[in-house]
Structure formats: structure tokens, C-alpha cells
Amino acid sequence: MTEQGFPAGEIDTSRPHPARMYDYYLGGKDNYEVDREAADRIVDAAPEVVVGARANRDFLQRAVSFLAERGVRQFIDIGTGIPTSPNTHEIAHSVAPDARIAYIDNDPIVATHAGARLLGTGNTGFFLADMRDPQTILGHPTISELIDFDQPVALMLVSVLHFVTDEEDPRGMVTTLGEALPDGSYLVLSHATADFHAEKAGEVTAVYKNATAVLTPRSHAGVLEFFDGYDLVEPGLVQVNHWQQEVPEDEPPVGVYGAVARKR
Numbered sequence: 146m147t148e149q150g151f152p153a154g155e156i157d158t159s160r161p162h163p164a165r166m167y168d169y170y171l172g173g174k175d176n177y178e179v180d181r182e183a184a185d186r187i188v189d190a191a192p193e194v195v196v197g198a199r200a201n202r203d204f205l206q207r208a209v210s211f212l213a214e215r216g217v218r219q220f221i222d223i224g225t226g227i228p229t230s231p232n233t234h235e236i237a238h239s240v241a242p243d244a245r246i247a248y249i250d251n252d253p254i255v256a257t258h259a260g261a262r263l264l265g266t267g268n269t270g271f272f273l274a275d276m277r278d279p280q281t282i283l284g285h286p287t288i289s290e291l292i293d294f295d296q297p298v299a300l301m302l303v304s305v306l307h308f309v310t311d312e313e314d315p316r317g318m319v320t321t322l323g324e325a326l327p328d329g330s331y332l333v334l335s336h337a338t339a340d341f342h343a344e345k346a347g348e349v350t351a352v353y354k355n356a357t358a359v360l361t362p363r364s365h366a367g368v369l370e371f372f373d374g375y376d377l378v379e380p381g382l383v384q385v386n387h388w389q390q391e392v393p394e395d396e397p398p399v400g401v402y403g404a405v406a407r408k409r
């Protein structure tokens with residue numbers, strides 16, 4: 146078991162945190178009044194955010210099962226979030242008990258909960274790091290301990306890149322992380338979009354601006370660029386509720402794109 150804890154006293158409860166707001170959307174209890182107020186403002190402006198968060202979570206679970214069933218035994222899950230069961234390691238282990246999972250998040254509250262809930266086995270680790278510093282992630286001892294870069298790896302960037310602004314060069318980060326992966330590895334990525342609710346994007350991004358992260362929704366073409374150098378698994382980059390499952394034609398858009406893709 147690998148753990149890098151974080152003193153609870155350093156957790157900022159004066160401003161909303163995306164991880165805790167997301168926990169609230171998913172019906173969790175690991176959130177504070179300040180998070181609920183911000184999340185409620187978003188839900189008032191764009192009620193589909195709650196459906197989108199749950200659809201995103203379901204996508205993550207389907208993607209991990211899909212990859213574990215195809216023999217992937219290593220997962221680097223960046224932007225883990227406050228653990229919501231079943232998490233990546235529980236799904237992977239239900240298929241392959243020997244699967245190894247490195248979780249990374251930059252929010253101390255996630256570290257606090259990760260200690261209790263993510264680290265049940267010897268082949269799961271968590272550490273605090275920022276995806277804007279991919280070299281530190283790749284060089285971290287927990288990664289060396291858990292991940293063999295001679296074997297296929299699933300890099301999971303699920304609902305995290307929209308917290309990286311264009312100026313911070315998210316494509317460069319995905320490229321740096323992807324270069325470390327051997328051929329036959331996979332990228333699992335989902336991302337918020339305003340393609341379907343453009344008129345609400347202003348209010349949603351304004352609430353996040355007040356939080357500890359800026360939200361940058363991206364278009365289908367903008368999200369697709371992250372998959373340069375990868376072959377998309379069917380059905381390609383779609384709204385997450387459509388990924389490898391049938392949904393009724395009249396189901397409203399969820400506003401989150403997602404795909405799984407294989408490194409060339």
C-alpha cells in the first residue's frame with residue numbers, strides 16, 4: 146500500500162472545490178456548505194450538470210471494465226476525485242485482482258479520503274500532484290513502484306482536463322504523459338462541453354471562477370485534438386452516456402464528451 150496523506154487542517158473550506166462539488170452532484174457527503182452553495186447555483190443554471198456527472202461516472206466504470214477485460218492491468222488515474230464506489234481499482238480488480246492502480250489528484254481533501262477508501266490493497270497507490278506538472282507525476286516513486294512502462298497502461302484523464310486552461314497547455318500535458326506509455330496503451334478521457342448548452346456556459350464558468358479552479362469547456366473538435374496519436378475505440382468521441390451503450394433517442398444531452406483510444 147502506498148499513501149501520501151495530507152493534514153486535514155490544510156483543507157480550504159472557505160472556497161468551493163471542484164472535487165467536493167462533484168461529490169455533491171453524485172450524492173456524496175464529503176462536501177461543505179460553501180461547495181453546496183456553489184453547486185446549487187450551477188444546478189439552478191444548468192440542471193443537466195447532475196445527470197452529466199453521473200453519466201461521466203458510469204462512463205469511467207464502463208471504460209475500466211472494457212480495458213480490464215482486454216488485458217490492461219495498469220491504470221494511472223489522474224484527477225481521481227473524492228472516492229465514489231465503485232472506483233477504478235474496484236472495477237479493475239473485479240476483472241483482474243492483480244491490476245495495479247496509481248491515483249493522483251491535486252486536492253488535499255481527496256488525499257484525506259483516499260487514505261481511508263482508495264488504498265485497500267497492496268497494488269493501489271495515491272499521491273498528491275498536479276497534472277500541470279506531468280514530469281513530476283511520471284517521476285513519482287509511487288508510479289515507479291506500481292507501473293511497468295514496458296506493459297500497456299491505461300492513462301485516465303476523466304473529467305479533469307476542463308480544469309486546465311488553454312494558456313496552461315493541456316495538449317502538451319497529454320502529449321508528455323502519452324510519450325511515456327508503450328504502444329498498445331490506452332487513453333480514457335472525458336471532458337465538459339458547452340456545445341449543447343452554450344447559453345448556460347457563462348453562468349457555469351462564473352461559479353467555477355470563484356472556486357479553486359477555472360472551468361474551460363471545449364468543443365468536440367477541441368476535445369478530439371487530445372487524441373492525436375491514438376486510434377479511437379468504437380463508437381469514437383461521443384457524449385459519455387452514448388459510449389458503448391444504447392440510449393433512447395430523445396435523451397437530453399449530458400454535456401460531457403468521452404472516448405477510449407489506443408496508442409498507435
Ligand SMILES: C[S@@+](CC[C@H](N)C(=O)[O-])C[C@H]1O[C@@H](n2cnc3c(N)ncnc32)[C@H](O)[C@@H]1O
Nearest residue numbers: 164167224225226250251252275276303304308
Ligand atoms: C470532476 S472530478 C472527476 C473525478 C473522477 N475522475 C471522475 O470522473 O469521476 C475532477 C477532479 O480533478 C481534480 N483536479 C482538478 N484539477 C487538477 C489538476 N490540475 N491536477 C490534478 N487533479 C486535478 C479535482 O480535484 C477533482 O478531484
